[in-house]
Amino acid sequence: MKRSAITKIHNVLSDFRIETPSWGFADTGTRFGKFSQAGSAIDTGDKFADAGQVNAFTGCCPTVAVHILWDFQEGEDPKAVGRLARKNGVSVGSINPNIFQDQHYKYGSFGNPDAKVRQTAVDHVVDSIGIGKAVKSRYVSMWFADGTNYPGQGNIRDRKRWFEECLKLSHRKLAKDQILLVEYKPFEPAFYQTDIADWGMAYLYSKKAGPKAKVLVDIGHHYLAQNVEQIVAFLLDEGMLGGLHLNDRRYADDDLTLGSIDPYQIFRIFHEIHTYAYDTGSYPDIAYMVDQSHNLKPKIEAMIQTVVTAQELYAKAALVDRRQLRSLQKKCDIVGAENLLKDAYATDVRDALASWRKKKKLAEDPLAAFKKSGYTERAAEERTARRKKLGIVQGGSYA
Numbered sequence: 001m002k003r004s005a006i007t008k009i010h011n012v013l014s015d016f017r018i019e020t021p022s023w024g025f026a027d028t029g030t031r032f033g034k035f036s037q038a039g040s041a042i043d044t045g046d047k048f049a050d051a052g053q054v055n056a057f058t059g060c061c062p063t064v065a066v067h068i069l070w071d072f073q074e075g076e077d078p079k080a081v082g083r084l085a086r087k088n089g090v091s092v093g094s095i096n097p098n099i100f101q102d103q104h105y106k107y108g109s110f111g112n113p114d115a116k117v118r119q120t121a122v123d124h125v126v127d128s129i130g131i132g133k134a135v136k137s138r139y140v141s142m143w144f145a146d147g148t149n150y151p152g153q154g155n156i157r158d159r160k161r162w163f164e165e166c167l168k169l170s171h172r173k174l175a176k177d178q179i180l181l182v183e184y185k186p187f188e189p190a191f192y193q194t195d196i197a198d199w200g201m202a203y204l205y206s207k208k209a210g211p212k213a214k215v216l217v218d219i220g221h222h223y224l225a226q227n228v229e230q231i232v233a234f235l236l237d238e239g240m241l242g243g244l245h246l247n248d249r250r251y252a253d254d255d256l257t258l259g260s261i262d263p264y265q266i267f268r269i270f271h272e273i274h275t276y277a278y279d280t281g282s283y284p285d286i287a288y289m290v291d292q293s294h295n296l297k298p299k300i301e302a303m304i305q306t307v308v309t310a311q312e313l314y315a316k317a318a319l320v321d322r323r324q325l326r327s328l329q330k331k332c333d334i335v336g337a338e339n340l341l342k343d344a345y346a347t348d349v350r351d352a353l354a355s356w357r358k359k360k361k362l363a364e365d366p367l368a369a370f371k372k373s374g375y376t377e378r379a380a381e382e383r384t385a386r387r388k389k390l391g392i393v394q395g396g397s398y399a
């Protein structure tokens with residue numbers, strides 16, 4: 001590889017940060033059952049410790065997304081959670097309010113026909129914004145389970161207006177430097193109609209909520225045929241892309257490992273981001289976050305594998321010769337233009353990544369180094385003993 005290509009890769013990697021999710025380190029499952037791992041995190045401290053490992057070995061994951069009800073104890077000083085994170089070599093990243101799991105949200109949160117429930121949901125989001133301020137987190141990340149399961153169940157336009165109103169009320173409470181991310185999802189858990197079903201709806205709600213609201217694109221939250229990179233390009237051009245949830249999917253929102261199904265799609269998404277930077281002279285302000293929770297793979301290894309894949313695809317996409325691409329596009333040399341993308345995609349960037357890591361005093365192969373460290377075995381032993389002491393029984397069915 002040419003020296004200039006290696007330098008380019010080193011430069012873009014140095015500014016590429018990826019947040020890991022706290023919910024990716026604890027035992028999870030499907031609605032059919034929960035499968036346990038001896039070394040999975042028991043509490044928030046464990047989650048930060050595991051995320052700290054991912055950061056220590058990759059050098060690019062300094063923040064951890066947290067879920068209010070899962071990571072903060074009732075009445076706990078949020079600053080104590082911030083300190084716990086720092087003790088483990090990370091800091092608190094995006095704040096995810098939870099307005100979907102409590103019984104009162106059976107018929108929705110911001111879209112609930114009962115005004116009192118809508119108010120409860122807004123109050124929770126406002127509390128979450130306050131927690132974000134206390135821990136100096138920049139993002140409040142909103143994902144809604146709202147929708148209906150049957151035609152006729154709800155008035156779609158009423159629900160839209162309730163969403164607009166509640167998002168506006170939430171937005172009003174943001175500090176100057178806080179950003180409200182609005183995520184969309186076409187279906188699940190609602191299977192007839194979801195209140196924020198696609199990027200157009202998320203865009204509109206964000207615009208109406210106020211200037212600090214931006215769209216969060218979760219790669220898994222699209223129908224199979226959808227052109228995700230086009231959505232990314234559109235939102236970039238409108239200054240409305242706030243965040244990207246990294247994962248992959250084969251069917252729907254399966255939380256598969258980034259790039260495990262369609263790595264070229266991830267490359268094309270990153271290509272749009274690098275192209276934006278080339279055209280405008282600066283990289284967009286995007287929160288990159290892994291949103292995967294693995295039931296079968298060892299969780300920390302899965303996270304490192306994901307982060308390394310993201311870096312590789314981001315580096316490959318940086319290599320597209322954009323000056324040449326512009327000129328080929330102008331001449332309508334379609335084959336030549338497409339081949340520029342394919343050449344970059346086919347480039348083996350692993351040595352360039354390894355030399356970047358070496359410069360940063362990181363292991364050249366983070367996954368192998370992590371496995372060799374013995375952390376998984378130590379965590380399994382210590383956490384098994386702690387579970388026993390606390391009387392925690394792992395696994396179980398949902399029957």
Ligand code: PSV
Pocket residue numbers: 096143183185218245253291
């Ligand atoms: C549920 O679909 C989900 O995976 C969303 O993508 C959220 O971002 C995440 O959970 C955390 O609430």
Ligand code: MN
Pocket residue numbers: 143183218245291
């Ligand atoms: Mn998501």
